[in-house]
Amino acid sequence: xxxxxxxxxxxxxxxxxxxxxxxxxxxxxxxxxxxxxxxxxxxxxxxxxxxxxxxxxxxxxxxxxxxxxxxxxxxxxxxxxxxxxxxxxxxxxxxxxxxxxxxxxxxxxxxxxxxxxxxxxxxxxxxxxxxxxxxxxxxxxxxxxxxxxxxxxxxxxxxxxxxxxxxxxxxxxxxxx
Numbered sequence: 001x002x003x004x005x006x007x008x009x010x011x012x013x014x015x016x017x018x019x020x021x022x023x024x025x026x027x028x029x030x031x032x033x034x035x036x037x038x039x040x041x042x043x044x045x046x047x048x049x050x051x052x053x054x055x056x057x058x059x060x061x062x063x064x065x066x067x068x069x070x071x072x073x074x075x076x077x078x079x080x081x082x083x084x085x086x087x088x089x090x091x092x093x094x095x096x097x098x099x100x101x102x103x104x105x106x107x108x109x110x111x112x113x114x115x116x117x118x119x120x121x122x123x124x125x126x127x128x129x130x131x132x133x134x135x136x137x138x139x140x141x142x143x144x145x146x147x148x149x150x151x152x153x154x155x156x157x158x159x160x161x162x163x164x165x166x167x168x169x170x171x172x173x174x175x176x177x
Contacts, residue, residue, distance in 0.1 A: 014043040044088045048095050055089035092139045099133035099142050123161035
């Protein structure tokens, strides 16, 4: 009669695992091991430069936020909080900062968070979709994808968000840079 609608919701449960491998060949040296496993989504893990922590996004408290897991003591702590969804944390080479994308400002932009203080900084504020950040090896720039020129392309900016510039013009869209 037009008063009801039926729909399905896909529930996803993602965990983070590690696989021991031989450094010289990359072949597995043992079975996969669970690192973080809950009944919620734990995904997009990123190893810290020193290999002692994993940053990941999780919805274990409702909203998708960034979390840190210490491999030294097994402690997991929430790093960001609030609505909008925080995704795909990537470590700066010095291990002090994470770059990520979020819609916490009402638009999907690139943000950074200080790992020790939790201080957030918005790095892009274009009305475009800015996603998938990745630090340069020296930590001075952040590469990301943006559709600000009409379709998703590779962009780069200084780590403080200044001087954004487009690198590709051929639709260099992918899930990660």
